[in-house]
Amino acid sequence: MVFDVVSVGTCNMDFILKVPQFVEPDGEMYIEEVKKIPGGSGLNFAVKTTLNGLNTGLIAKIGKDHHGQIISHKLQQKRVDVSRVMKIDIPTGMSFISVDNHGKRSMYSYMGANEKLNLYKDDFEYISSAEILYLSGTYWEVAYAAAKHANTLSFAPGALLSTYGIDKLDPVLSKTEILFLNEKEVEILTGLDFKNGINFLIEYGIPLLVVTLGDKGSILLTKNEILKCPAKKIQVVDTTGAGDAFAAGFISKWHNEKPLKSCLNFASESAADCIGNLGGI
Secondary structure (H helix, E strand, O other): OOEEEEEEOOOEEEEEEEOOOOOOOOOOOOOOEEEEEEEOHHHHHHHHHHHOOOOEEEEEEEEOOHHHHHHHHHHHHOOOEEEEEEEEOOOOEEEEEEEOOOOOEEEEEEOHHHHHOOOOHHHHHHHHOEEEEEEEOOOHHHHHHHHOOOOOEEEEOHHHHHOOHHHHHHHHHOOEEEEEEEHHHHHHHHOOOHHHHHHHHHHHOOOEEEEEOHHHOEEEEOOOOEEEEOOOOOOOOOOOOHHHHHHHHHHHHHHOOOOHHHHHHHHHHHHHHHHOOOOOO
């Protein structure tokens, strides 16, 4: 099978707790709403791109437990290919996310089966069958191995991978066609302030840099142009998965060869749709 895009990243069961406000140490607070929903960066992106009409596959690991069954069923229900979503004898990853009335959140994550994600020959062939590889929320070793087999690489390192810096991530960044970061991650990755950081990344050779700026919108940079998109005006309920939805929206239009401005606008709309609800999908 030939895929439009293959996503490599995490699969979790998200437990989202809607609370009036966060508690201090030794404090106590009642919960207004609880939502249990599949999540994780790899899963969120795969579901969103499938909903946007792309033929999408996912490489991830989940447990042979009840949460793993729920995730597997949801992915199949959403028509994401799960032939490389492996079930192992380790509990499925979990995230416990508190969201206050302003949409701010605190998160505790248990990696579980995600920690055992590694790639085999069949995974490399799976990646090579896709027009685009999307890497997010994974370990450096996995990102490095996957990038070597990508036809077109889009990379969202997140804060954790960004801490490795430019030199360590060079084998992946040197193959990256589209780099997704937020404002803070630009500074973490480059060790520079935001303005100098984005300029450095373009000079470094990133063909397409897309940066989300929270309520300030987003910015896209290439060697020859800079495009900006304001944030959509919407009441923020929960920012969980907003970055994944943004990337999925952008890739969906970019794959269909839409103008970069249209890609950025649709990405912003996708993120806005996401933050208006609890959960990433």
